[in-house]
Amino acid sequence: MSDAAKASAPVFEPWKNPSEKPLIRFENVTKRFGDFTAIDDLTINIYEREFFALLGPSGCGKTTMMRMLGGFETPTEGAITIDGQNMSAVPPNKRAVNMMFQSYALFPHLSVAENIAFGLKRDKLPADRIAARVEEMLSLVQLNKFASRKPHQISGGQRQRVALARSLAKAPKLLLLDEPLGALDKKLRQDTQFELMDIQETTGTTFVIVTHDQEEAMTVASRIAVMDHGKIVQVDTPAKIYEEPGSVYVADFIGDVNLIKGMVVKSGNDHASISWAEGQQDLIGIAHDEIPHGTDATLAVRPEKVTISTDRPEGVTNALSGKVLDIAYLGNMSTYVIETANGTLIKAQAANTRRISRRAITWDQQVWLSFTDTAGVVLTS
Amino acid sequence: MKRFALISIPYLWLLALFLVPFLIVLKISLSDTELAIPPYTPTLDIAQGWAGVREWWAGLDMENFVWLTEDDLYWKAYLSSLKIAIISTLLTLMVGYPIAYGMTRAPDEWRPTLMMLIILPFWTSFLIRVYSWKAILSNEGLLNQLLIGIGLIDEPLVILNTNIAVYIGIVYTYLPFMVLPIYAALERLDESLLEAAEDLGCSRFTAFWLVTFPLSKQGVIAGSFLVFIPAMGEYVIPALLGGSKTLMIGKVLFEEFFANRDWPVASAVAVVLLLILIIPIVLFQRNEEKQREAGK
Amino acid sequence: MRKLSWFNTLTLTLGFAFLYIPMLILILYSFNAGKLVTVWSGFSFKWYGELFQNEAFLQAAWVTLKVAVVSSTFATILGTMAAYVMVRAGRFRGRTLFSGMIYAPLVMPEVITGLSLLLLFIAIGLDRGVLTIVLAHTTFSMCYVSVVVSSRLVTFDQSLEEAALDLGCTGFEAFRLVTLPITLPAVISGWLLAFTLSLDDLVIASFTSGPSSTTLPIKIFSAVRLGVTPEINALSTIMIGLVTIGVIGASLTSKRAIAKKQKDEREAIS
Numbered sequence: 001m002s003d004a005a006k007a008s009a010p011v012f013e014p015w016k017n018p019s020e021k022p023l024i025r026f027e028n029v030t031k032r033f034g035d036f037t038a039i040d041d042l043t044i045n046i047y048e049r050e051f052f053a054l055l056g057p058s059g060c061g062k063t064t065m066m067r068m069l070g071g072f073e074t075p076t077e078g079a080i081t082i083d084g085q086n087m088s089a090v091p092p093n094k095r096a097v098n099m100m101f102q103s104y105a106l107f108p109h110l111s112v113a114e115n116i117a118f119g120l121k122r123d124k125l126p127a128d129r130i131a132a133r134v135e136e137m138l139s140l141v142q143l144n145k146f147a148s149r150k151p152h153q154i155s156g157g158q159r160q161r162v163a164l165a166r167s168l169a170k171a172p173k174l175l176l177l178d179e180p181l182g183a184l185d186k187k188l189r190q191d192t193q194f195e196l197m198d199i200q201e202t203t204g205t206t207f208v209i210v211t212h213d214q215e216e217a218m219t220v221a222s223r224i225a226v227m228d229h230g231k232i233v234q235v236d237t238p239a240k241i242y243e244e245p246g247s248v249y250v251a252d253f254i255g256d257v258n259l260i261k262g263m264v265v266k267s268g269n270d271h272a273s274i275s276w277a278e279g280q281q282d283l284i285g286i287a288h289d290e291i292p293h294g295t296d297a298t299l300a301v302r303p304e305k306v307t308i309s310t311d312r313p314e315g316v317t318n319a320l321s322g323k324v325l326d327i328a329y330l331g332n333m334s335t336y337v338i339e340t341a342n343g344t345l346i347k348a349q350a351a352n353t354r355r356i357s358r359r360a361i362t363w364d365q366q367v368w369l370s371f372t373d374t375a376g377v378v379l380t381s
Numbered sequence: 382m383k384r385f386a387l388i389s390i391p392y393l394w395l396l397a398l399f400l401v402p403f404l405i406v407l408k409i410s411l412s413d414t415e416l417a418i419p420p421y422t423p424t425l426d427i428a429q430g431w432a433g434v435r436e437w438w439a440g441l442d443m444e445n446f447v448w449l450t451e452d453d454l455y456w457k458a459y460l461s462s463l464k465i466a467i468i469s470t471l472l473t474l475m476v477g478y479p480i481a482y483g484m485t486r487a488p489d490e491w492r493p494t495l496m497m498l499i500i501l502p503f504w505t506s507f508l509i510r511v512y513s514w515k516a517i518l519s520n521e522g523l524l525n526q527l528l529i530g531i532g533l534i535d536e537p538l539v540i541l542n543t544n545i546a547v548y549i550g551i552v553y554t555y556l557p558f559m560v561l562p563i564y565a566a567l568e569r570l571d572e573s574l575l576e577a578a579e580d581l582g583c584s585r586f587t588a589f590w591l592v593t594f595p596l597s598k599q600g601v602i603a604g605s606f607l608v609f610i611p612a613m614g615e616y617v618i619p620a621l622l623g624g625s626k627t628l629m630i631g632k633v634l635f636e637e638f639f640a641n642r643d644w645p646v647a648s649a650v651a652v653v654l655l656l657i658l659i660i661p662i663v664l665f666q667r668n669e670e671k672q673r674e675a676g677k
Numbered sequence: 678m679r680k681l682s683w684f685n686t687l688t689l690t691l692g693f694a695f696l697y698i699p700m701l702i703l704i705l706y707s708f709n710a711g712k713l714v715t716v717w718s719g720f721s722f723k724w725y726g727e728l729f730q731n732e733a734f735l736q737a738a739w740v741t742l743k744v745a746v747v748s749s750t751f752a753t754i755l756g757t758m759a760a761y762v763m764v765r766a767g768r769f770r771g772r773t774l775f776s777g778m779i780y781a782p783l784v785m786p787e788v789i790t791g792l793s794l795l796l797l798f799i800a801i802g803l804d805r806g807v808l809t810i811v812l813a814h815t816t817f818s819m820c821y822v823s824v825v826v827s828s829r830l831v832t833f834d835q836s837l838e839e840a841a842l843d844l845g846c847t848g849f850e851a852f853r854l855v856t857l858p859i860t861l862p863a864v865i866s867g868w869l870l871a872f873t874l875s876l877d878d879l880v881i882a883s884f885t886s887g888p889s890s891t892t893l894p895i896k897i898f899s900a901v902r903l904g905v906t907p908e909i910n911a912l913s914t915i916m917i918g919l920v921t922i923g924v925i926g927a928s929l930t931s932k933r934a935i936a937k938k939q940k941d942e943r944e945a946i947s
Contacts, residue, residue, distance in 0.1 A: 072839055092842040105840035109858045118854075122845030153941040170844065383848065388766055388775075391759040391819070395778040398816040402793035405800055480692035483685040495689070497928045502696055504920045506877050508894050508901075509913040513699035516706065516714045516905045523702060523715060556696065614786020616880050621901065631788045635880075638792060648796070651789045662784050 012222060014047035021084075023048045023174065023206055024069065029078035031064055031230075038064040040230035041078070051200050051207045053217035056227035057253075062210045065227075066176050069208065070099045083173065093122070098172040102179040104163035106151040112162050113138070113147040119170045137165040140199060157188050164196075168203060177209040181216060193219045214254045218242065226250050242302075244286065247381045251300040258306070258346045260299040264378065267291040272378040274299055277342045283318045285376035301376030306348035308336055309368050310360060316370040322346065324365045336361065338369055410445055410648035445649035454633070455650065459657065461628040465544065465619075466612040469551035473608045474601065476552055477559030481600075482593075484560075485567040499564075503557045511550050511621050518546050518622070542624030550618040555611070559604035566600025567593070599672050606665035613661075614654060630654055700917060707910035714905045724911040734896060734912065741876060741893040744807060748814035749871035755815065756822025756871070757864055763823065764830040782820045790817055791884030798885065805887035813885040814875040821874060822867035829863035873920075 014020040022045035031039040038061045046052045054062035067073045068080060071092035080087050087095065098119070106115055116137050120130045138144045141161035146154055151162065160180065167175055180196070181189045197220050200207050211217050217224050218238040225235045226249075234246045245251035248259060260283065262276030272287035274297050285299045313319055322338040325345065333351045340346065348369055361367060449455040484495045502510060517523050518541040525537040540546050570593060578588040616631035623629070630650065638647040681689070707725075711718035728734060759779055766772075782790060794813045795805075803809060837859070841851035857864075879894040886892060900909055 070839075070843060072842075092839070093845045093847060097843075099840070099843045101836040101840055103834055103836050105834060105836040107837060107840075107855055107859075118841070119844030122850070150941070152938060153944065166840075166844070384766060387758055388762050388769060391755045391762060391823075392771070392775055394755055394816070394819070395759075395775070398794065398797070398812060399778050399782060400774075402797035403789075405796045406789070406793045409796060476692065476695070479685075479688035483681070483689040483692070486685045487681060487689065493928065493932060497924065498693055498696070501921065501924050502700075504873055504924055505700070505917055506894070506913070506920075508877065508879055508897055509703070509916060510700070512897070512901050512905075512909065512913065513703040515901065517699055517702060519715065519905070521715050526715065553695070553699070610784050611786065614788055616788055617898070621898075631786060634788050634792065635883075638884075644796070647792060651792055654786060655789060658784070658786070665784070666780070 012049070014050070015045065015223065020047060022046060023050075023083060024208075025079075025081045026065075027079045027081070029068070029075045029080060031061075031068065031073060032076045037230050039068075039075070042230070042232060044225065044232060044235065046206065046208065048206055049204055051197070051209070051220055051222045053221035053224045054208065054210045054227060055212070055214060055217040055224050055253075057212060060227040061230040062212075062227050063178065066099075066178055066208060066210045069174065070097055070176055071095050096170075096173045097176065098167040098170055098174075099176040100163050100167045100178065100180050102182060104151075104159050104183075106159055106162055106166070108151055111148050111150055112143060112154065115151070115162055116166045116169050118166065123170065133169060137169050140168070140202070141165045157184055157192065160184060160192065161195075164199065168199070168205065171203075172205065174206045174208065177207060179211055180209065182211075182213075189216070190219075196220055218254070226253060244377050245300060245379070248298050248300065248379050251377070251379065256303050256347065258301050258303060260301070260344060260346070260376075262297060262299065264291045264293060264295045264297050264380075267293070271373060272297070274378060277320075277340060277344065279341060280320050281318075283320070283376070284373040285378040286374055287378040291378065291380055295380055298379045299376045300379055301371055303335065303347040303349040304333075305375035306346065306369050306371050308338070308348045308350055308361065309370065310365070312368050313370045317373040318375070319368055319370040320346070321366060321368050324361060324363055324367055327361070327363065336367075338367060406648045406651055409645055410652045411442060412645050413442075413444065445645045446653070448646060449649055449653060454628075455630075458628040458630045458633045459653070462613055462615075462630040463657075465547060465551070465627075465629060466609050466615075469548045469555075469612055470605050470609045472548055473552045473555055473559045474605060477556055477604065478563055478601070480556075481560045481563035481567055484564050485570075496564075499557050499560050502554075507554060508617060510554050511618055514546065514550055514553065514622060515541065518549070541622065542627075544623065544627055546622035546624075547619050547627055547629075550622045551608070551612050551615065554618065555608040558607040562603040562607065563597055563600040566597040570596055599668060599675075602668045603665070603672070606661055606668070610658060610661055610665065613658060703910055704914045704917065707907060707914040709907055709910075712907065714907055714910060724907040725915075728908050728911045728915075731908065733891075734893070734908075737891050737893045737896040740807060740890055744810050744814060744882075744892065745872050745875035748811045748875050749818060749868050751811070751815040752818040752822050752871040753864060753868040756819035756867055757826050759819060759823040760825075760827035760830055764827050779820050779823050782817045783824065787878075787880035791881040794881070795884040805885060806890045809885045809887070810882055810890060810892065813881050814871075814878065817881065818871035818874045821870050822864075825867040825870060826860060826863050829860050833860060869923075 024046040026042050026044045029039055029042045030037065040061075042061075042065070054065055056062050064073060068075055069082075069087075071087065071090060071094075074088055082095075082097065107118065110118065113134050116134045117130050120133055125133075134147075135144070138147055141164060143154075143158060143161055143165070146158060146162075151159055154162070160183070164180070177196075181192055184192060193216060196207075200220075209217070209220065218241075221238060223235060224238055224241050225232045226241065227233065228249055234241060234250045236244075236246075241250060242254055245254065245257075251257045252259065260274075260276050262274035262283070264272050265275045265282055266273040267287060267290050270286060270288055271284055272291050273282045273284045275282050276299070283299050285301065291297060307313070312321075320340060322340040322344075324336055325339045326337040328335045328337075329352075331352070333349050336348045336350070338346050338348065346369060480499075484492065484499075487495055515522075519525075520537045520539060520541070522541065524540070525534075528534045529537065540549075574592050574596070575588050578592045579585070583591060614631045615629060616635050619627045619629040619632045620635075623632075631654075634647055634650045634654070637643055637650060706714045706717075708720050708722065709717055710721035710723060759775075763776060763779065791813070794809075794816070798805060798809050798812075833856070837855055838851050841855045842848070846854060877894065878892075879898050882892045883895055883898075886895060897909055897912065900906060
């Protein structure tokens with residue numbers, strides 16, 4: 001692909017463009033509750049039209065970050081600016097920011113339409129404008145038939161859509177979503193994820209979503225910030241986060257991963273080799289920065305990138321041998337757990353493309369595992 | 382600013398009409414009786430400035446409290462109130478527990494009705510409920526008519542104006558306070574626990590003693606305090622159903638105040654009564670907190 | 678469906694008989710023609726007629742009603758504020774004292790509350806009358822109201838208020854448009870509780886009332902101390918009747934509301 005073609009390609013990556021102004025800036029923000037530090041000296045930019053996910057286990061500070069954007073908490077130190085304006089003194093009811101609450105927080109004494117109209121009425125809009133906007137929002141979430149029902153008269157999925165419509169009704173610059181799909185069952189959640197993405201694209205609103213569900217973050221977000229103990233450990237696109245995690249924490253938090261501990265013996269050319277067990281050959285993975293010889297490091301490799309075979313494979317960079325400890329048949333694929341001579345357990349996944357295939361491999365059998373030199377990453381933290 | 386107003390209005394109200402009056406009681410309990418209006422000295426005369434405060438302070442003493450220990454009417458009244466409160470709490474528990482237990486065993490569709498039947502007396506006038514026993518317990522009363530009628534006794538039993546009538550009155554009026562917390566505790570009980578106990582070899586009866594009763598303990602404790610604390614300071618029941626020999630401290634205080642007009646002694650009686658009640662009140666609060674934490 | 682064992686049937690029957698027979702007897706003898714309340718001598722409405730001729734009782738009933746309406750209204754306002762402070766205001770100086778003052782009157786013997794308030798009114802030179810009873814009743818029933826309302830506020834999802842702020846409400850608007858309508862049932866039951874407590878109170882009213890402001894319980898008490906009178910039975914019957922109608926009405930209304938809600942929820946899922 002030529003450079004010109006690259007530039008015109010409709011790739012949405014404002015964070016790579018230095019001339020782009022971020023919509024939201026966190027500058028050295030710290031938030032303490034008594035002795036507890038919820039957010040620790042955090043700096044980050046979020047751009048217009050982004051679908052930005054804050055991902056992390058409970059207590060990592062993601063909800064606090066969102067509540068500071070909504071105006072329900074004020075930073076102890078540092079500044080948050082939205083559209084260039086410092087927000088610290090702006091109360092929630094004066095912000096062009098709306099929030100969709102985890103519990104949906106639908107007003108139980110008001111009908112669906114009245115819930116959606118609630119914020120518009122606060123702006124003292126004329127009645128016909130409000131009615132038109134409510135109608136528009138009801139169509140957006142396909143709930144026109146339910147306008148006069150009370151929240152307890154509709155299903156959980158419908159309540160979720162009412163909450164979304166209500167928070168979008170005022171056309172905020174920024175929409176905050178706190179675990180928006182947490183209360184839905186798995187099947188409905190998947191459908192709703194795509195719906196959310198559609199709505200985000202149609203309205204062009206910037207979305208910031210808080211979630212602890214990594215699959216959800218991967219599906220919907222343009223970028224994901226993985227958080228731990230009040231700090232952001234990595235911000236990147238879902239693909240980058242998955243393929244090239246920056247730390248063992250991120251690799252382990254997102255998806256299934258094999259972590260092989262060893263010592264760096266060679267580094268350079270975007271790759272590093274580690275020696276990890278006696279009698280096994282060194283393993284090579286991606287390492288963009290040069291790592292000094294002798295550093296302790298971990299090679300992280302996803303199970304689906306590891307190939308299993310009965311004979312020693314030819315012409316591969318990484319290969320190791322072991323014995324089959326466990327086989328899990330999952331229908332569409334099988335997971336094999338292999339134990340190497342030094343007791344390390346490594347998982348490999350193989351798609352079941354044929355019926356009752358791979359019968360050849362069974363418990364306690366000696367097998368070979370192999371993967372390419374770009375399959376894994378060498379991590380030092 | 383708004384928050385300040387929200388806090389300060391009820392706060393000031395309670396300070397002025399709850400805490401200050403109580404401090405006045407404390408102060409008067411340390412004063413001397415006088416034949417005057419108000420019938421005690423010293424009175425604090427702010428107009429005299431610092432000297433007035435000093436004079437007032439010098440006039441305070443423990444005389445009335447010493448008096449309470451010397452005159453055996455008072456300590457006998459305290460002891461007798463304690464005895465009556467404890468016995469009637471136990472009686473209420475014995476009557477209330479089976480009712481609460483029976484309610485949890487009743488079919489689901491009966492429960493709201495049973496619940497309403499327990500709550501209804503609570504909304505009905507306390508005074509009327511106590512009064513209703515007078516016609517039943519008197520010598521010519523319906524209970525004696527019934528018992529003589531079926532030939533169980535020849536002479537009428539003297540119940541009204543004795544401690545027995547007071548026990549009946551307390552059990553009757555405070556029964557809902559005992560039943561409701563026990564019912565709440567029993568209702569939370571997971572029935573599979575009893576099935577598990579029977580599965581592990583308990584009989585119905587031992588399952589009750591080893592599982593149901595211990596798990597309803599908090600309700601029993603809460604109910605007992607809810608009966609014991611007000612029973613201790615009860616005035617209406619001993620005044621209407623008890624006799625002249627029924628000594629209860631609430632009655633003594635009332636009479637000391639209205640009949641004898643001895644305000645300092647009445648205040649001292651009140652202070653001591655409160656000191657006695659502080660222990661069960663604190664224990665009750667603790668039990669409630671424990672329950673709240675367990676509920677989380 | 679479970680069936681009651683004979684033991685439970687027996688305890689429930691005896692228990693409820695114990696609770697209700699005295700009141701039923703009381704009601705029955707209010708229709709007795711004779712003066713004695715222990716000997717039945719024929720059916721009559723005579724005592725109801727006498728009751729409505731009795732100026733003193735009617736006067737006392739009027740005072741009681743006035744006191745109850747005014748004090749329960751004040752108690753509801755103050756108690757709701759206090760509940761809001763307890764559940765929402767967070768930490769502030771003197772919070773422990775505040776919560777102590779909210780809970781203490783609930784367990785304080787009435788004789789002590791009455792005595793202390795009387796001594797306060799004398800100390801500040803306030804003449805005893807309707808005003809002093811209202812002040813006294815407001816003070817102790819606001820604590821009951823605050824307990825009832827705060828138990829509702831505790832389970833109130835705070836994000837509802839945050840949602841209102843987020844959608845552009847000021848703090849007061851959020852309270853008026855969201856918190857108050859949702860907690861209204863608890864506020865109403867608080868009012869009813871305060872109203873009944875005030876109607877019912879004898880001890881505190883005895884301490885804080887003046888000669889011109891005798892309440893109904895004081896009147897009843899001084900009458901029944903001397904003995905049982907059929908007139909009081911008639912009055913009691915009226916009071917029990919009103920309460921019964923009120924409680925049954927309230928429980929039927931709430932039962933219907935719950936049934937409707939359950940039906941709606943079933944329909945929502947289908």
